[in-house]
Every structure is written in structure tokens, then in C-alpha cells.
Amino acid sequence: MITRANKEQQVQALSESMQKAQAGFLVNFQGLDVQQITEMRKDLRNEGLADMKVCRNTLFRKALDTYPEMKEHFSKSLTGSNAFVFAFGDPSRVAKILSDYVKKTEILTIKTGMLEGKGISAKDIKALATLPPIEVLKAQFLAVLSAPMSKLLSVFSAAPQGLLQVLSAHKDKSEK
Numbered sequence: 001m002i003t004r005a006n007k008e009q010q011v012q013a014l015s016e017s018m019q020k021a022q023a024g025f026l027v028n029f030q031g032l033d034v035q036q037i038t039e040m041r042k043d044l045r046n047e048g049l050a051d052m053k054v055c056r057n058t059l060f061r062k063a064l065d066t067y068p069e070m071k072e073h074f075s076k077s078l079t080g081s082n083a084f085v086f087a088f089g090d091p092s093r094v095a096k097i098l099s100d101y102v103k104k105t106e107i108l109t110i111k112t113g114m115l116e117g118k119g120i121s122a123k124d125i126k127a128l129a130t131l132p133p134i135e136v137l138k139a140q141f142l143a144v145l146s147a148p149m150s151k152l153l154s155v156f157s158a159a160p161q162g163l164l165q166v167l168s169a170h171k172d173k174s175e176k
Contacts, residue, residue, distance in 0.1 A: 010055055014063035014084070017053065018070070023091035025098055025113040025125060026074060029054075030081035032107055040101050040108075049089035050097075057082060073119030077111040091115060095129035 018024065029037060044050040057078040064071035087094035095113075102108050110122045120128070131137070 007059060010059050011062045014053060014055065014060060015066055017051065017084075017086045018063065018067060021086035021088055023087040023094065023113060023115045025085040025087070025095065026077055026111045027083050027085060027098065028080055028109045028111055029083050030107075032105060036101075036105055040097075043097050043101075044085060044094065047089065050085050050087045050094045052083050052085045054081075054083045060084065067117075070114055070117070070119060073114065074112060082111070090134050092128050092131040093133060095125050099126060099129040 032040075041052050044052055060078060060082070061071070061075070064074060085094060085098065098108070098110055102110060110125050112122060113120045113125050115124075115128070132140075
């Protein structure tokens with residue numbers, strides 16, 4: 001039997017995880033076997049990316065008391081067997097892992113989530129899963145920033161190159 005002190009510890013741990021997490025996803029895992037859940041938890045914990053917590057819905061509601069805007073968002077979805085996935089790393093990678101497990105198992109469902117303290121729908125989570133990793137986004141952004149400078153450099157170097165070609169052609173003509 002779970003004691004009141006254990007419940008308070010669980011609520012405190014959930015609240016701390018919510019505070020630290022960049023994103024969180026509420027999933028229904030009913031129907032998954034232990035091996036599938038263990039494999040998913042292992043993939044999520046890889047490199048400290050995310051952590052999956054399973055607790056009673058009443059304890060989760062208590063943990064949400066300190067976050068009224070999120071409590072309103074999650075309250076409708078807190079029915080059945082739920083787990084909360086806290087994303088401490090790249091939220092798009094966590095959403096991709098969850099989406100892959102949804103496709104793979106055809107049992108797991110993503111109910112709702114939060115991103116930087118704001119509620120997001122399951123549709124938004126699927127869109128988040130399609131984003132490239134943060135490293136790729138940074139590289140694309142850097143390419144966009146460096147493109148005007150490289151174009152400007154090519155424009156500035158074109159004039160001296162043109163002059164050099166004219167002089168070279170004049171030299172070749174005078175030598176003949």
C-alpha cells in the first residue's frame with residue numbers, strides 16, 4: 001500500500017520534473033506489454049533526452065496545482081492509463097521517438113502535451129516530430145545568414161576578375 005508520504009514524494013518529483021522539462025507529453029500506454037514499455041523508456045532515457053513517469057492521475061493533478069494554465073489543458077485528458085514523458089533534451093527528438101512508437105505498436109497514443117509551459121495538441125506534437133533535429137536547424141539558419149555575405153564577396157571579386165581578364169586578353173593580342 002502506498003503511504004501518504006510516498007504520494008507526497010511522487011507529487012514533488014512530478015512537479016520538479018515539470019519545472020525542469022522543456023516539453024512534456026501525455027501518452028496512453030494501455031495495451032503495451034512490459035517489453036515494449038521498457039524498450040521505449042530505454043530509448044527515451046538515451047543521452048538524458050527524456051524520462052517517462054507513470055503515476056495515478058490524481059497524483060498528476062496534484063502536481064499540476066502549481067501550474068494552473070497546464071492543469072486546465074491536461075485535465076480533460078487525464079483518464080485511463082497514462083504516462084507523462086518529460087523532455088529534458090531536444091523536444092522534437094522526443095516527439096519523433098514517441099511518434100515512431102505510435103506507428104510501431106499501433107497501441108500507444110499521444111493525447112496532449114506542453115512545450116515551454118504552453119499546452120499543445122496531439123496534432124502539434126506530430127508536427128513537432130517532423131521537424132529536423134536542432135543541429136540541422138542551426139546549420140540551415142547559419143547558411144541563410146552567410147548567403148548574403150558570400151554573394152557580396154562574389155560581386156566584389158567579379159570586378160577585379162573582369163579587369164584581369166581584359167588585361168590578359170589585351171596582352172595576348174599584343175603578343176600576336
